[in-house]
Amino acid sequence: xxxxxxxxxxxxxxxxxxxxxxxxxxxxxxxxxxxxxxxxxxxxxxxxxxxxxxxxxxxxxxxxxxxxxxxxxxxxxxxxxxxxxxxxxxxxxxxxxxxxxxxxxxxxxxxxxxxxxxxxxxxxxxxxxxxxxxxxxxxxxxxxxxxxxxxxxxxxxxxxxxxxxxxxxxxxxxxxxxxxxxxxxxxxxxxxxxxxxxxxxxxxxxxxxxxxxxxxxxxxxxxxxxxxxxxxxxxxxxxxxxxxxxxxxxxxxxxxxxxxxxxxxxxxxxxxxxxxxxxxxxxxxxxxxxxxxxxxxxxxxxxxxxxxxxxxxxxxxxxxxxxxxxxxxxxxxxxxxxxxxxxxxxxxxxxxxxxxxxxxxxxxxxxxxxxxxxxxxxxxxxxxxxxxxxxxxxxxxx
Numbered sequence: 001x002x003x004x005x006x007x008x009x010x011x012x013x014x015x016x017x018x019x020x021x022x023x024x025x026x027x028x029x030x031x032x033x034x035x036x037x038x039x040x041x042x043x044x045x046x047x048x049x050x051x052x053x054x055x056x057x058x059x060x061x062x063x064x065x066x067x068x069x070x071x072x073x074x075x076x077x078x079x080x081x082x083x084x085x086x087x088x089x090x091x092x093x094x095x096x097x098x099x100x101x102x103x104x105x106x107x108x109x110x111x112x113x114x115x116x117x118x119x120x121x122x123x124x125x126x127x128x129x130x131x132x133x134x135x136x137x138x139x140x141x142x143x144x145x146x147x148x149x150x151x152x153x154x155x156x157x158x159x160x161x162x163x164x165x166x167x168x169x170x171x172x173x174x175x176x177x178x179x180x181x182x183x184x185x186x187x188x189x190x191x192x193x194x195x196x197x198x199x200x201x202x203x204x205x206x207x208x209x210x211x212x213x214x215x216x217x218x219x220x221x222x223x224x225x226x227x228x229x230x231x232x233x234x235x236x237x238x239x240x241x242x243x244x245x246x247x248x249x250x251x252x253x254x255x256x257x258x259x260x261x262x263x264x265x266x267x268x269x270x271x272x273x274x275x276x277x278x279x280x281x282x283x284x285x286x287x288x289x290x291x292x293x294x295x296x297x298x299x300x301x302x303x304x305x306x307x308x309x310x311x312x313x314x315x316x317x318x319x320x321x322x323x324x325x326x327x328x329x330x331x332x333x334x335x336x337x338x339x340x341x342x343x344x345x346x347x348x349x350x351x352x353x354x355x356x357x358x359x360x361x362x363x364x365x366x367x368x369x370x371x372x373x374x375x376x377x378x379x380x381x382x383x384x385x386x387x388x389x390x391x392x393x394x395x396x397x398x
Contacts, residue, residue: 026076028184031189036107036130039176039183042190044266047280048273051107056309057098060335061085072331079121084317086111088125095254098313101163105309106273109172111163112144115321116157122321125161134162134171142170163316179272186265193262200320274305302339310334337368359380 028034039045061084064072074167075081112128112193132146142157165172176183263282270277277283316334337354354360363377 002252002348020362028180030181030184030188032184032187034176034183035178039107039164040124042265042269044186044269044280045273046283048270048275049103051279052106052273052275052306052309053099053102055123055306055339056102056313057095059310059339061094062333062335066331074328075310078330080332082120082332083125085293089116089127090124093236100127101313102309105163105165105172105312107174107176109165109167109174109177110134111150112146115159115161116368122388126314128160131233136170161316163313166238175272177257179269182265182268182272189261189265222385270298272302276301276305306339310336315392355381356383 032038040049061081061100063075063078063081063084065075066072067080085094088094092100095112101113104111108130110130110132112130112132113125114128115122116124116126127146129146132144135143136144142160142162143154144157144162145152145154145159147153163172165175167173190368265279266282270280270282280299286312314333318327322330322332326334351360351365355362355365358380361378361380363373366373366377
C-alpha cells in the first residue's frame with residue numbers, strides 16, 4: 001500500500017525508482033513472490049528479526065544529564081524517562097513499542113510513531129504502520145501518510161518520530177526488498193521440501209509398457225497405475241505386472257543437495273540481517289553451541305550488529321523528539337550494561353577492577369545491580385601497591 005501511494009499519489013517521471021520497483025524490481029529469479037509476510041514465514045528470517053527486536057527492546061533507556069565537570073547522571077524525573085522506558089502510549093509497554101519499531105527496521109527499513117502533544121509537551125508515541133508513505137514536498141518538508149481503518153491519515157514531519165535503517169535518503173533501505181532474491185530462493189527451497197515430504201517422498205515418473213496400448217488399454221492403465229499410485233494417499237506397495245516398469249524422472253533430494261541448500265539459506269538470511277547464525281541456533285560445520293568461541297561471536301554481534309542499531313535509535317530520539325535546548329543538556333542512551341548481566345563472573349571482575357582503580361564507588365555498583373545504597377559507599381577507594389619498603393606498615397595520614 002505504501003509503495004502504491006508513493007507511485008500513484010504523485011506525477012510520475014522517468015527518474016522515479018519506485019515505478020521500476022513496482023513493475024519489475026519485485027521479480028525474483030526463483031519466480032516466488034516476496035513480501036514481508038512471506039519473509040517472516042521463514043524460520044531464519046523470523047528468528048533473526050525476533051532476537052534483534054527483543055534484545056534491543058529489553059534494554060533500559062535512560063535520560064542522562066551532562067554536568068559541568070563532564071560527568072553524566074541519570075535524571076529519573078525527566079518527562080521523557082517514563083515515556084521512553086515505561087509507557088510510550090496508552091496501549092503498549094515500552095518493550096512492545098520498541099519491538100514494533102525495530103521490527104520495522106528489520107523488514108521495511110523504517111519505524112514510525114505519531115507524536116502526541118499536550119501543549120508543547122510530548123505525552124505519547126502512537127505506533128504507525130511500516131508501509132507509511134514518505135514524500136518530500138517542494139518546501140523541503142516531509143509529509144507522512146498511512147491508512148488507518150479505511151481512512152488516510154496525513155501528518156507533517158514535526159508530528160512523526162521516524163527511525164531509518166541503513167541508507168542515505170528520506171527513508172531507510174528495506175532489507176526485505178533488497179534481499180528478495182535470497183528470500184525467494186529460500187521460499188522456493190522450503191516449498192520444494194514441503195511438496196516432497198507431502199507426497200511421501202514418492203518420485204515422479206512414467207509407467208512404461210512393452211507394447212503400444214490401445215485407447216481402452218490406456219484408460220485402464222491410467223486407472224490401475226497412474227491414479228492409484230500417484231495420489232497423496234497412494235499405497236506404499238504396488239504390483240507391476242505384464243512387463244510394466246516405472247521410470248523415475250525427478251532429481252533425488254541427495255542430488256539436489258536439499259539439506260545443504262536449506263542450511264546455506266539460513267546463513268544467507270543471517271548475513272542480510274547481520275545476525276551470526278549461532279545466535280539463532282544454527283551451528284556451522286564443526287562448530288558447537290558452547291565454548292569461548294561462541295562467547296566471542298556473541299560479543300562481536302553486540303559490538304558490530306546491535307550497537308549500530310542502538311546508536312541509531314539514540315540519535316533519532318535526540319534529533320526528532322528532544323528540543324535543541326534539551327539536546328545541549330540531556331542525552332538519551334541505552335543501558336549497555338544490561339547486555340553483560342548474563343555472565344556474572346565477568347561482571348564481578350569488571351566491577352572489582354573499577355572499584356580497585358577508584359573509577360567507580362560502591363554505591364554506583366550497587367545501583368547497577370539494583371541494590372540499596374550503603375553508608376560510606378560514595379567514597380572512591382583504591383588499593384595501595386608498590387609503595388616503598390620503608391613505608392610498609394605505616395598508617396595513612398602520618
